[in-house]
Amino acid sequence: MKKVITYGTYDLLHFGHIRLLERAKALGDYLIVGVTSDGFDKVRGKINVQQSLMERIEAVKSTGIADEIIVEEYEGQKIDDIRRLGIDIFTVGSDWVGYFDYLNEYCDVVYLDRTKGISSSEIREKERSVRIGFIGSKNNKVLSKYYRESHHVNGVETVGIYCEGNKIKELDGEEIKNFKTHESLLENSDAVYIASDPAAHYELVKEALLKEKHVLCEAPMALKKEECNELFEIAKENNLILMDAIKTAYSTAYNRLLVIVKSGRIGRVVSVDATCTSLADLSNKEEYINNNWNSICAWAPTAMLPILQLLGSDFSSKRISTMYLDEDKKFDSFTKIDFNYDNAVASLKVGIGAKSEGELVITGTKGYVYVPAPWWKTDYFEIRHENQEENKRYFYQLNGEGIRYEISAFVKAIASATQNRFIDDNVTAKIVDVIESYYDNRDVMVIK
Numbered sequence: 001m002k003k004v005i006t007y008g009t010y011d012l013l014h015f016g017h018i019r020l021l022e023r024a025k026a027l028g029d030y031l032i033v034g035v036t037s038d039g040f041d042k043v044r045g046k047i048n049v050q051q052s053l054m055e056r057i058e059a060v061k062s063t064g065i066a067d068e069i070i071v072e073e074y075e076g077q078k079i080d081d082i083r084r085l086g087i088d089i090f091t092v093g094s095d096w097v098g099y100f101d102y103l104n105e106y107c108d109v110v111y112l113d114r115t116k117g118i119s120s121s122e123i124r125e126k127e128r129s130v131r132i133g134f135i136g137s138k139n140n141k142v143l144s145k146y147y148r149e150s151h152h153v154n155g156v157e158t159v160g161i162y163c164e165g166n167k168i169k170e171l172d173g174e175e176i177k178n179f180k181t182h183e184s185l186l187e188n189s190d191a192v193y194i195a196s197d198p199a200a201h202y203e204l205v206k207e208a209l210l211k212e213k214h215v216l217c218e219a220p221m222a223l224k225k226e227e228c229n230e231l232f233e234i235a236k237e238n239n240l241i242l243m244d245a246i247k248t249a250y251s252t253a254y255n256r257l258l259v260i261v262k263s264g265r266i267g268r269v270v271s272v273d274a275t276c277t278s279l280a281d282l283s284n285k286e287e288y289i290n291n292n293w294n295s296i297c298a299w300a301p302t303a304m305l306p307i308l309q310l311l312g313s314d315f316s317s318k319r320i321s322t323m324y325l326d327e328d329k330k331f332d333s334f335t336k337i338d339f340n341y342d343n344a345v346a347s348l349k350v351g352i353g354a355k356s357e358g359e360l361v362i363t364g365t366k367g368y369v370y371v372p373a374p375w376w377k378t379d380y381f382e383i384r385h386e387n388q389e390e391n392k393r394y395f396y397q398l399n400g401e402g403i404r405y406e407i408s409a410f411v412k413a414i415a416s417a418t419q420n421r422f423i424d425d426n427v428t429a430k431i432v433d434v435i436e437s438y439y440d441n442r443d444v445m446v447i448k
């Protein structure tokens with residue numbers, strides 16, 4: 001019996017896939033199809049896969065062509081499979097010519113002509129093209145990053161930007177349409193990414209939602225909790241997606257870290273300690289203050305994320321210790337926040353005027369999680385125990401600082417009309433609530 005194997009994502013199964021499977025089957029007597037797992041696809045850069053692994057397996061099974069289906073989960077698995085399963089022929093479409101010649105050492109390698117005029121990404125583009133506009137302020141550097149990262153996400157049409165007091169004429173050789181007003185940008189968009197001044201976010205988000213646009217907004221989404229709750233109410237009433245753009249929340253490694261901790265691997269969490277600093281050039285203090293975010297807005301939302309997502313939003317008390325660059329403008333150069341829960345503590349340190357080790361440490365009764373700097377671009381973490389032989393290390397590829405995963409989650413949420421599961425509304429609201437108390441001088445101690 002001649003055994004044939006082939007592999008693929010098989011997302012949104014189409015006739016190109018089916019023709020491949022038919023010709024693969026014709027090469028022998030028994031066809032095994034390796035369907036790629038969600039995690040493996042992400043690691044190898046395929047972030048736009050729309051269907052789950054089970055849906056894709058079911059689709060391949062429904063063709064009745066495969067005699068057996070396995071899951072491809074890691075790089076190099078093909079060699080293990082070919083040897084373990086006694087494969088005679090490996091085959092794949094001609095878009096991979098040359099890529100798998102190394103398998104000749106284990107079996108025959110056959111490249112079959114790819115079917116022209118059809119692909120999963122084309123189907124996705126048709127199905128869910130979302131026109132995204134970008135609203136920024138002159139001092140926000142992330143706008144061009146988001147614009148660039150959007151090009152990695154199927155189904156996104158980048159409409160252009162509105163950036164008051166600033167123009168981004170071209171990016172990576174592509175000319176960018178600059179709108180004269182944010183109203184005109186909104187008219188031409190289905191959804192908008194907002195990274196303006198924190199004080200302007202509430203109004204900008206509210207205006208976009210009232211114009212029936214989905215919104216992805218840099219945290220803090222507002223500076224008052226009531227305003228934040230109102231924005232989520234408007235989004236809900238209008239069946240719109242309103243998402244917090246804290247990119248850490250969308251990285252695979254960060255999400256795996258959360259579920260491992262929640263599964264009890266390090267016992268009960270007794271402390272979460274996060275540090276985020278990025279030393280700014282303060283030689284011209286006034287100029288910096290007028291053109292940049294203060295420390296608590298720039299970094300505290302990110303630093304609060306693991307604290308609130310692991311310990312919850314019901315801390316019994318908090319203390320904000322802050323050092324100002326400009327007290328009148330409430331512009332802090334360094335802020336430490338200590339949280340007390342009934343059965344745990346937490347702390348964060350953030351600063352654009354001080355430098356520290358940007359790590360995240362999650363302390364548990366059976367061990368701890370260590371995420372090295374810069375922990376907020378999470379791609380690697382360790383689970384450490386008293387007995388070092390039990391230590392485990394984890395790495396998950398993070399491309400483009402994770403922004404493309406965030407935009408992909410935004411577009412998927414729009415397509416499925418369901419709020420994302422990465423950042424709960426109450427976490428977003430609590431982040432705003434803590435920042436509001438900073439501005440209201442509640443629980444604040446000033447360090448001279």
Ligand code: C2G
Nearest residue numbers: 007008009010011016017020092093094114115118
């Ligand atoms: N295919 C084809 N014609 C198309 C589209 C896809 O012949 N119009 C083939 C691909 O060449 C591949 C199979 O159908 O052999 C599945 O395609 P994808 O789901 O896009 O998966 P891909 O990532 O290309 O899988 O490690 C090998 C890869 O996993 C191959």
